[in-house]
Amino acid sequence: MKALVLAGGRGTRLRPLTHTSAKQLVPVANKPVLFYGLEAIRDAGITQVGVIVGDTGPEIRQAVGDGSAFGLDVTYIPQEAPLGLAHCVLIAREFLADEPFVMYLGDNFLVDGIRDLVDAFREAEHDAQILLTKVEEPQFYGVAELGPDGEILRLEEKPEHPRSDLAIVGVYTFSPAIHEAVRAIRPSARGELEITDAITWLIANGGRVHSHLVSGYWRDTGRLQDMLECNRIVLEAIEPDIRGIVDGPCEITGRVVIAPGASVENSVIRGPVVIGAHARINGSYIGPYTSIGEGCVVEGAEVEYSIVLGDSTIRGVSGLTYSLIGRNVEVVRAEGVPNANQLMVGDHSRIQVMS
Structure with missing residues (x-):
């Protein structure tokens, strides 16, 4: 067959x-x-x-x-x-x-x-x-x-x-x-x-x-x-597997996978969550049902119930949820722009949102 x-x-x-x-x-x-x-x-x-x-x-x-x-x-x-x-x-x-x-x-x-x-x-x-x-x-x-x-x-x-x-x-x-x-x-x-x-x-x-x-x-x-x-x-069925670096005062609860080469610093991770290889999470909250792709950077941000594809950056943004973020995307905090925290963004884009 x-x-x-x-x-x-x-x-x-x-x-x-x-x-x-x-x-x-x-x-x-x-x-x-x-x-x-x-x-x-x-x-x-x-x-x-x-x-x-x-x-x-x-x-x-x-x-x-x-x-x-x-x-x-x-x-x-x-x-x-x-x-x-x-x-x-x-x-x-x-x-x-x-x-x-x-x-x-x-x-x-x-x-x-x-x-x-x-x-x-x-x-x-x-x-x-x-x-x-x-x-x-x-x-x-x-x-x-x-x-x-x-x-x-x-x-x-x-x-x-x-x-x-x-x-x-x-x-x-x-x-x-x-x-x-x-x-x-x-x-x-x-x-x-x-x-x-x-x-x-x-x-x-x-x-x-x-x-x-x-x-x-x-x-x-x-x-x-x-x-x-x-x-x-899929995330409901994962088993905890932390192979990356966890540094500073972090809170990691539930089923969390941190791939080799990834780092988590001064952050709260509440599973189920998957963090890809060589991603960097710093001073952030990653909530349940979130997948962070390899090479991503999340700094001073809050993300949950979302999919973030590889090599994207989320910085200084709170309340990001129910979102699908493409590859090589930059989502950053901006002043004077109305909040827009539900996103479906194509590759190689840059989006500014209120935190």
Whole structure:
């Protein structure tokens, strides 16, 4: 069995951050979202992985390499434009050959991985298996209607009157039958080859299409609130690990990770918190559910429930919360400017806020 990982999306909902970086590489607890997916694939016993890349392909290639760091063998498959999920299957035909495969959207986050999904597919004789999860507002998702034995009867995209509360998660398993389906469909109104149309074609032509419910936590990390929630979930499970330098009168409580080369001086750290390598925290408060990236500097500041990417500086600012700060960003205190303490900032920016 192989895997097809989609890492070519443009991440419009996380702009301006994704104007300059791949959305799949935005970190959760200081590790890119994409890495969690690659590890889940490996842990499911799959080693041959094709990665669909687009405009941010060079950045993805640099981060993932040949896959050996994850115990994988990675092949890159360029997509000239975001022409739909089914188009990804179409252009990956040579790589996939006639083997079954799992298709994994690279910005999805699953705490419990995909081993159960893959094992269930291997034991059954389905042509497709769709991962589903219950949601409170199904009208905002692709929704599946199931038969009495868990078979997929119908798929609807953001229906006004949903037939169920089961939303489609961005992980699928397919037999080689899907290749005929993606060749048979036509582009949708938005000009894309939709995977839901291909699955619907399979159902209409006698294909065996089944459901599999998510057993743990799932999020599509396309929005700020989803990134911060995923960060919170991961930090809930960390174990204390202080390898950096702690100096002066510091208060460190709860589950706190301080990476080698990092330093904390005269500060209060209340976990769960992760502080990356070579970061410097001085005279500051770092509150729960915060990830500080490597090389960051936080001086005379207060930060909590936030993600700060590498090599950024926060100085003299209080009350910074519910924020996603890009790389090489400078956030400093300024006089005479109204407070603006909720931020989503792109890379190489400089923001002034009232403390």
